Amino acid sequence: MEAYILSSCRITDDCVVADGKTILMRTCEKGSAWLNTVYRTLGIQYPKFFKMDNQAKAGFLAAEVVMRNAETSAAREDYSVVCLNNASSIDDDRIYQQTISDKENFFPSPAVFVYTLANIVTGEIAIRNKIFGETSFYIYEKFSAEKMYNAIKDILNNPSMSNVIAGWVNYDNGCDVLMIRACRFSDLDKLQLSENNINNLYKI
Numbered sequence: 407m408e409a410y411i412l413s414s415c416r417i418t419d420d421c422v423v424a425d426g427k428t429i430l431m432r433t434c435e436k437g438s439a440w441l442n443t444v445y446r447t448l449g450i451q452y453p454k455f456f457k458m459d460n461q462a463k464a465g466f467l468a469a470e471v472v473m474r475n476a477e478t479s480a481a482r483e484d485y486s487v488v489c490l491n492n493a494s495s496i497d498d499d500r501i502y503q504q505t506i507s508d509k510e511n512f513f514p515s516p517a518v519f520v521y522t523l524a525n526i527v528t529g530e531i532a533i534r535n536k537i538f539g540e541t542s543f544y545i546y547e548k549f550s551a552e553k554m555y556n557a558i559k560d561i562l563n564n565p566s567m568s569n570v571i572a573g574w575v576n577y578d579n580g581c582d583v584l585m586i587r588a589c590r591f592s593d594l595d596k597l598q599l600s601e602n603n604i605n606n607l608y609k610i
Contacts, residue, residue, distance in 0.1 A: 482569070
């Protein structure tokens with residue numbers, strides 16, 4: 407079975423690259439300030455964004471870019487979301503630990519705690535895009551185009567699934583994201599889904 411990469415987005419602490427072209431360079435502080443700038447520059451209207459943690463923000467933004475030219479749909483039952491990283495939710499784990507480490511100043515935050523689940527980012531993407539297929543999140547030692555490729559192919563081998571939003575969504579004291587939208591249908595004008603092409607998009 408052949409599959410194609412319909413769109414891609416790479417977000418780091420320094421830039422946003424869409425389909426191989428740089429669309430934004432960082433001109434502000436890193437972290438949440440940078441992600442908020444990306445949000446505003448893309449002209450997105452989704453107030454819930456500002457309640458998200460940095461990892462969810464980064465994954466959400468990359469998904470927004472790869473879905474910009476997707477067909478409109480009230481419900482996407484043939485879509486799935488799969489994400490991978492190597493840090494799980496460590497960025498939020500550190501923040502949450504600060505709220506519970508001092509017995510004299512004990513203030514655990516539910517708003518932080520919810521994001522100590524790495525798969526929250528896949529849920530945010532699914533809700534935003536009305537995706538009703540499978541959502542999953544895998545933790546690996548390091549970025550692997552092979553593992554991302556295999557995760558996508560496993561989903562597209564299901565006859566009821568024709569599209570996948572897939573990404574390496576890692577936030578550990580910095581942003582390291584690659585998101586792609588892959589489709590099972592043939593399109594000779596699009597990049598073929600392959601380990602090599604995924605790896606090349608990550609290296610941009």
